[in-house]
Amino acid sequence: MKVEWKKGYAIGVEEIDGQHQELFARLNALLEGEENGRGEKELLATLAFLDDYTKRHFAAEESLQRRFAYPHYEMHAAEHRHFLRTLAELHERIATSGPTAQNVKLACHSLESWLITHICTIDRPLGEFINRNRNQEWEKWLRSQF
Numbered sequence: 001m002k003v004e005w006k007k008g009y010a011i012g013v014e015e016i017d018g019q020h021q022e023l024f025a026r027l028n029a030l031l032e033g034e035e036n037g038r039g040e041k042e043l044l045a046t047l048a049f050l051d052d053y054t055k056r057h058f059a060a061e062e063s064l065q066r067r068f069a070y071p072h073y074e075m076h077a078a079e080h081r082h083f084l085r086t087l088a089e090l091h092e093r094i095a096t097s098g099p100t101a102q103n104v105k106l107a108c109h110s111l112e113s114w115l116i117t118h119i120c121t122i123d124r125p126l127g128e129f130i131n132r133n134r135n136q137e138w139e140k141w142l143r144s145q146f
């Protein structure tokens with residue numbers, strides 16, 4: 001089953017929504033890579049990219065929250081750390097038993113459902129906060145970060 005970003009996941013901030021779409025696309029590439037029998041090397045490269053992209057995305061979101069004194073920053077950042085731990089567990093599983101179909105599928109779908117819940121419940125209020133407050137200074141900053 002495809003991992004797909006849907007319009008309903010939009011939080012109304014183009015820069016962040018764009019990165020979320022990319023995250024879904026990367027997860028899907030990982031899943032399709034496994035389904036199409038692509039080699040271990042390619043799966044590991046996709047996983048490494050997902051890893052890197054997720055870290056950059058979370059860092060940008062968190063830095064925005066610190067910069068503009070978002071009141072729920074601590075809780076939000078803790079959620080991000082939780083996701084990174086899940087991703088690290090996936091790395092460990094793959095390192096010990098290889099990117100088996102079961103490992104990849106399970107991981108992609110659990111990361112997907114985490115993302116959907118996170119975006120719809122935690123990122124959405126952040127989107128509202130940004131849209132309530134954004135001004136020229138924010139625009140400039142958003143463009144430089146995302």
Ligand SMILES: [Fe+2]
Pocket residue numbers: 061076080118122123
């Ligand atoms: Fe977030």
